[in-house]
Amino acid sequence: MKPLAYRMRxxxxxxxxxxxxxxxxxxxxxxxxxAKMLSSMILYGPPGIGKTSIASAIAGSTKYAFRQLNAATDSKKQLEQVAAEGKLSGTVILLLDEIHRLDKTKQDFLLPLLESGQIILIGATTENPYIAISPAIRSRCQIFELKPLAKDDVNKAIDRALKDCELGLGKYNVKLTSSARELLVQKGNGDLRSTLNGLELAVRSTKQEMIAAGKNDETELIIDQDEMANSIQLRNQNFDAKGDGHYDLVSAFQKSIRGSDTDAALHYLARLIESGDLIAICRRLSVIAYEDIGLANPAAVQHAQIAIQSAKSLGFPEARIPLANAVIELALSPKSNSAISAIDQAIADVKNKDYGNIPATLKDAHYSGAAKLGHGKGYIYPHSYVNDWVPQQYLPDKLVGTRYFQPKGNSKIEKGFKKQYETLHELQKQGLK
Structure with a gap:
C-alpha cells in the first residue's frame, strides 16, 4: 500500500x-x-509543504495528463517519453522534482517544448531558483515561493486523513488526544508529508498492539501522547547542506552572534548541530570570528579557532561543547567590522580606480639590472631607526593620503590600535612634508 501522504494527495x-x-x-x-491559461512555473520552498500537491491539483483541475520525474535520477529517454505523450495529447503537465539538478543535455531538450507548450513544466525545488537554476529555464517559468504551513493548515490535513474512509484512516475510527496531536504537529516541523506518514504509522502500529493484546473489539482507537511518541521519528530539520534552507540557517546564526543575542545564536547552533554538518558550522564560525568580532577582541577570535580545531578533532556529539563555548564568547564579545570594511574598501579601489604604480623605492631590487631601472633606490630601512620606524611613502602616488582602516574603538584593544594608527598617520604626514 502506498503511504498515506501519497494517497491523500x-x-x-x-x-x-x-x-x-x-x-x-x-x-x-x-x-x-x-482561465485555462497555464504556463510553466517553478515552486520552491522546504520539503513537504505542498509543491507536489499543487502540481497534482493543477493537473486534476485541468484534466491534463500528469507525469512526475526527477531531474537528478530520471534519464533523457524518460523525458522523451513524456514529450511524445504531450505531442499526442496536445499538452502534458510534467512535475520535475529537484529541478535545480537538471543537467544541460536535459535542459536543452526541454527548452523548445516549453516554448511550444507541448510540456507545461512545474519544477519543484527546495533551493532558491534565482541562485540554483539556470537563467534559460528561469526565463521560461514563473517563480512562486511556497510558505511554511501554519499549524491550522496541518491540522486540517490531519482531520481530512482521519475522516477519509477510502484513501485515509477513516475505517480505524481514530481519536487523537490533544497532547498526541500537538506532538505530531510539532515533530513534523511543517513537513506535511512527514506528519501524515507519521500519523499512519502511529495508527497502524497502535492497532496492531491492540489486536495482539486481544482488544480488537474497541470501537474507537484512542492514541495518546506516549503512543504517538513511540511511533514517530525525531523532528525533521528541513535541512539540506546544499540547499536554500542551509543558507538561511547559517545567515540567522551569524546575524544572531553579530547582534549579541546569545540565546538565538545557541538556538541556530543547535539546529546546525542537528543537521550534522560540522564542516559548515566550523567554517561559518571562523568567518564570524574574524568578520564580526575581529580587532575588538583578538583573544576571542583565537579562542574560536581553538574551539573549531577541538570540534573537528572530537566530532559529534562532543563537538557541541567547544562550539557552544565559542558561540557564547563571540556573542557576548565587543564587536568590530573595521578589518573587513578596510579590506573591502581597498579591494574596491583596486577594482575601480586608477591606482598608479608601486613607488620605485619599494620595487624589488634583488636582480641584475634593477639599479639601472631605479628600483629600490632611496628605500629607507625602518629597522635602522628608533622604534623601527621612519616616515616614508608606501602607497602609490595616486593614493597618497587614502585611509582604509576606520577603527571603532569598541574595546580597549581596538582603542589601542586606533591611537597607534592615528599617531603613525600624523608622524607620516609631518615627516613627508
Missing part, C-alpha cells in the same frame, strides 16, 4: 491546504487554472 486546488497567497480565491495559480 489533492486532486483539486480546493483540497490543497495552505498556500492561500497562490491558490486562494483570485490568486495567481487559481486564476491561471480557471
Amino acid at each position: 489533492p486532486k483539486t486546488l480546493d483540497e490543497v491546504v495552505g498556500q492561500e497567497h497562490l491558490i486562494g480565491p483570485g490568486k495567481i495559480i487559481r486564476r491561471m487554472v480557471e
